[in-house]
Amino acid sequence: PTIRREDYRPPAFLVEQVDLHIALHPTATRVRARLALRRNPDAAGAAAALELDGEALRLLSAVLDGAPLPEDRLGHLPGGGLRIEGVPDAAVLETEVEISPEANSELSGLYLSGGNYVTQCEAEGFRRITYFPDRPDVMARYTTTLEADRAACPVLLSNGNPDGAGELPDGRHWARWVDPHPKPSYLFAVVAGDLVAVRDSFTTRSGREVALAIYVRRGDEDACGHAMDSLKRSMRWDEETYGLEYDLDVFNIAAVSDFNMGAMENKGLNVFNTKYILARPETATDMDYEGIETVVAHEYFHNWTGNRVTCRDWFQLSLKEGLTVFRDQHFSADQGSAAVKRLADVRRLRAAQFPEDAGPMAHPVRPDSYVEINNFYTATVYQKGAEVVRMMRALIGAENFRRGMDLYIARHDNQAVTIEDFVRAMQDASGTDLSRFSRWYAQAGTPELRVREAFADGRYTLTLAQSTPPTPGQPEKLPVPVPVAMGLIGPEGAEVAEPRLLLLEEAEQDFVFEGLAAKPVPSLLRGFSAPVKLSGLTLEQLGFLAAHDTDAFVRWESSQQYATATMLAMVEALRSQEPKAERAVHASGDAAFSGRTLELPEGLAAITGALLGRALEDPAFAAEALALPSEEFIADQMTIADPEAIHAVRQFLRGALGRRFAARFAALHETLADAGPYRTDGAAIGRRALRNAALAYLGAAGETGRAEAQFAGATNMTDSLAALRVLVDSDSPAREQALAAFHARWKEEPLVLDKWFTLQAMSPRTDAAAAEALSRHPDFDLRNPNRVRSLVGAFAAGNPAAFHAASGEGYRFLADMVIALDAVNTQVAARMVSPLGHWKRQDAARGARMRAELERIAARPGLSKGTYEKVSKSLAA
Numbered sequence: 097p098t099i100r101r102e103d104y105r106p107p108a109f110l111v112e113q114v115d116l117h118i119a120l121h122p123t124a125t126r127v128r129a130r131l132a133l134r135r136n137p138d139a140a141g142a143a144a145a146l147e148l149d150g151e152a153l154r155l156l157s158a159v160l161d162g163a164p165l166p167e168d169r170l171g172h173l174p175g176g177g178l179r180i181e182g183v184p185d186a187a188v189l190e191t192e193v194e195i196s197p198e199a200n201s202e203l204s205g206l207y208l209s210g211g212n213y214v215t216q217c218e219a220e221g222f223r224r225i226t227y228f229p230d231r232p233d234v235m236a237r238y239t240t241t242l243e244a245d246r247a248a249c250p251v252l253l254s255n256g257n258p259d260g261a262g263e264l265p266d267g268r269h270w271a272r273w274v275d276p277h278p279k280p281s282y283l284f285a286v287v288a289g290d291l292v293a294v295r296d297s298f299t300t301r302s303g304r305e306v307a308l309a310i311y312v313r314r315g316d317e318d319a320c321g322h323a324m325d326s327l328k329r330s331m332r333w334d335e336e337t338y339g340l341e342y343d344l345d346v347f348n349i350a351a352v353s354d355f356n357m358g359a360m361e362n363k364g365l366n367v368f369n370t371k372y373i374l375a376r377p378e379t380a381t382d383m384d385y386e387g388i389e390t391v392v393a394h395e396y397f398h399n400w401t402g403n404r405v406t407c408r409d410w411f412q413l414s415l416k417e418g419l420t421v422f423r424d425q426h427f428s429a430d431q432g433s434a435a436v437k438r439l440a441d442v443r444r445l446r447a448a449q450f451p452e453d454a455g456p457m458a459h460p461v462r463p464d465s466y467v468e469i470n471n472f473y474t475a476t477v478y479q480k481g482a483e484v485v486r487m488m489r490a491l492i493g494a495e496n497f498r499r500g501m502d503l504y505i506a507r508h509d510n511q512a513v514t515i516e517d518f519v520r521a522m523q524d525a526s527g528t529d530l531s532r533f534s535r536w537y538a539q540a541g542t543p544e545l546r547v548r549e550a551f552a553d554g555r556y557t558l559t560l561a562q563s564t565p566p567t568p569g570q571p572e573k574l575p576v577p578v579p580v581a582m583g584l585i586g587p588e589g590a591e592v593a594e595p596r597l598l599l600l601e602e603a604e605q606d607f608v609f610e611g612l613a614a615k616p617v618p619s620l621l622r623g624f625s626a627p628v629k630l631s632g633l634t635l636e637q638l639g640f641l642a643a644h645d646t647d648a649f650v651r652w653e654s655s656q657q658y659a660t661a662t663m664l665a666m667v668e669a670l671r672s673q674e675p676k677a678e679r680a681v682h683a684s685g686d687a688a689f690s691g692r693t694l695e696l697p698e699g700l701a702a703i704t705g706a707l708l709g710r711a712l713e714d715p716a717f718a719a720e721a722l723a724l725p726s727e728e729f730i731a732d733q734m735t736i737a738d739p740e741a742i743h744a745v746r747q748f749l750r751g752a753l754g755r756r757f758a759a760r761f762a763a764l765h766e767t768l769a770d771a772g773p774y775r776t777d778g779a780a781i782g783r784r785a786l787r788n789a790a791l792a793y794l795g796a797a798g799e800t801g802r803a804e805a806q807f808a809g810a811t812n813m814t815d816s817l818a819a820l821r822v823l824v825d826s827d828s829p830a831r832e833q834a835l836a837a838f839h840a841r842w843k844e845e846p847l848v849l850d851k852w853f854t855l856q857a858m859s860p861r862t863d864a865a866a867a868e869a870l871s872r873h874p875d876f877d878l879r880n881p882n883r884v885r886s887l888v889g890a891f892a893a894g895n896p897a898a899f900h901a902a903s904g905e906g907y908r909f910l911a912d913m914v915i916a917l918d919a920v921n922t923q924v925a926a927r928m929v930s931p932l933g934h935w936k937r938q939d940a941a942r943g944a945r946m947r948a949e950l951e952r953i954a955a956r957p958g959l960s961k962g963t964y965e966k967v968s969k970s971l972a973a
């Protein structure tokens with residue numbers, strides 16, 4: 097059953113007040129709900145029935161206005177919901193249901209994680225707790241009374257402010273929570289169990305004292321400092337940047353090990369995957385620290401963009417997610433090096449969103465239809481959605497954008513609204529017509545920009561042309577307004593024109609610059625001003641920009657594009673070569689290419705040498721710029737990829753660059769050793785990143801002694817893991833021993849064990865058989881999403897050579913896992929399907945094997961609708 101955006105109808109009934117009483121029990125939790133209903137004046141059909149969603153509920157009783165509803169008044173809806181005819185315009189419905197948290201392996205609704213009760217209601221989990229119109233345009237006030245065994249559940253949390261607690265007979269106790277703000281059901285939450293609180297407080301700008309608490313398992317109290325600090329900085333930032341203050345007396349966070357996503361912004365009670373809360377230097381990497389800061393901020397920012405102003409329906413998901421990702425990116429950029437943060441965000445967009453836009457699941461930022469909404473929590477809705485907000489801000493200017501935000505919130509506080517409402521606020525606040533710009537929300541696919549140039553008599557003409565390739569269901573595309581931040585660089589490496597923001601609105605436009613002494617080199621898409629692909633610059637121009645541009649993004653981008661073009665040429669050369677005697681491509685390169693020769697291109701060596709020469713000026717930037725484009729990125733530039741050749745080329749280049757600059761890498765590794773105390777500020781993180789990049793190049797060149805020493809002596813997880821990665825990817829005799837030592841040391845730390853799985857899953861030395869063996873390791877657990885992602889997700893998305901092994905074993909392993917997972921957790925299973933969807937990019941033999949695995953999954957009886965949607969769309973494209 098496909099849900100379509102155009103079919104939206106307002107609900108027949110609104111819910112004014114919800115009073116819940118939840119008696120917690122592992123297998124038989126009782127939920128009593130009292131709903132104060134009112135017919136919706138905006139709905140068509142004056143006598144329409146009341147429809148309540150419900151799923152996996154055992155109904156015990158239903159009472160309407162004090163009178164029990166007989167069976168024959170309850171219509172049963174397909175998914176498990178109820179339909180009640182003849183409900184008066186104002187009515188009170190009381191239901192009681194029984195549910196089993198223990199049996200809930202979906203991790204949607206109320207479930208157990210490590211013995212503690214936790215809920216996840218977005219998008220459609222509340223219907224697994226009680227009968228309710230479980231759609232975001234029904235906003236209600238909630239009171240929640242929780243009741244549980246005091247010994248098992250000393251902590252009882254829900255949304256809003258605490259409102260009493262007390263003892264009950266038989267060792268039970270209760271607590272009541274009142275949320276004064278109306279909210280959609282997807283923001284409901286309960287957490288109960290044996291957790292301990294790390295406390296702090298925050299005084300809002302207008303003087304409200306907010307009690308902050310992070311609830312974690314006993315023993316993890318020492319790992320919450322960074323999350324708490326990030327929370328307080330987020331609260332301050334939102335006041336300073338948008339004038340937005342927190343609006344309850346408490347802000348609680350609970351961290352759990354079993355969680356489908358990163359975190360959830362439930363009103364006043366955010367629930368987090370432990371991965372995005374817990375951090376100690378010994379157990380968390382610098383990337384983990386950055387992830388925590390970002391996700392804590394993201395969930396906090398949702399309080400206004402998502403909770404106070406929410407979505408009318410799930411097609412509007414990017415209204416809250418794109419905007420909130422934009423806000424968290426902006427916040428993180430403000431905390432340290434904005435340029436380096438931007439590179440990381442762009443790298444992520446290209447790694448996840450561009451392939452999605454080019455694949456079978458391509459959809460607009462505001463989708464038009466879905467089967468399972470959980471399949472649309474995508475890089476397109478989140479990351480591209482954030483890019484669209486960023487472009488809008490660039491077009492109307494920061495001040496107008498701020499005014500637009502004020503207007504959006506003033507107009508729509510406590511409402512469930514649409515993306516059009518957001519765009520309208522920006523348009524009204526800025527006086528800029530954004531109707532054409534809205535195409536960015538409606539059209540799927542990544543626009544491609546092509547550059548042409550002409551120069552004569554001091555007049556430079558830049559011609560930009562755009563086109564967007566067809567995507568499933570959208571054969572024809574219109575031009576979109578593309579903001580192109582740019583400058584011109586003269587032959588001496590200086591800016592020779594005022595930097596400008598060009599607006600490319602048509603399929604093709606000329607931009608003319610007069611009075612130039614010589615032909616300049618255009619520096620385009622500074623700061624990545626639009627989520628597009630750009631082509632048309634020569635290798636020579638890219639090399640020039642990599643060395644001379646004043647914009648850090650363009651310098652990085654040009655070096656990446658230079659490396660990409662070089663690698664693509666090498667892939668072609670390798671494929672067309674006849675095998676020669678003796679010289680192999682690389683010690684650990686592919687057997688398929690042994691006897692063929694590759695040489696280190698001098699241009700790439702020169703760029704690398706220049707980067708190394710300036711590396712200490714900005715170590716974080718240098719680390720980013722020194723990294724070769726990923727194998728996946730190279731594959732995405734080819735019509736038909738060649739995973740083996742790409743892998744061979746990249747491995748060869750890493751080794752060759754490592755050998756060529758061995759002395760400089762070794763010197764960097766020495767110089768950047770941190771003698772002082774461990775710190776996680778941007779500067780310290782940048783130094784470690786560059787130092788470990790050097791270590792990796794040395795490892796690729798066969799020098800693993802340094803990695804062994806670093807592994808043995810490391811006192812923080814960043815350095816330990818970087819060293820272990822070098823060993824795991826090498827044929828060093830220390831490899832197995834290091835893996836065993838790491839496992840022995842960290843076997844009680846699930847988040848660290850995840851890293852142990854991931855390192856191996858992504859190593860070129862791990863083939864499908866080895867990955868499969870890891871899935872039989874006693875520490876592997878299909879019921880834990882982090883563990884599944886750490887092995888299966890990492891293998892399929894991060895080890896292309898093994899995943900795309902010509903034998904098809906990589907595909908088979910993934911399909912086996914999807915099938916097994918679909919019986920446990922359909923949301924996670926459906927997510928794992930994606931890598932199989934990109935079969936069009938592979939050669940005919942691989943494509944056929946990928947499709948065969950998709951068919952095998954599709955044929956499984958009882959497959960979930962979410963997995964089926966992904967599989968069938970993958971096959972149809």
Ligand code: ARG
Pocket residue numbers: 218219356357359360361394395417470473923
């Ligand atoms: N709203 C959450 C966030 O982005 C994501 C929750 C999505 N959960 C899901 N099961 N689809 O912060």
Ligand code: ZN
Pocket residue numbers: 394398416417420
């Ligand atoms: Zn979000």
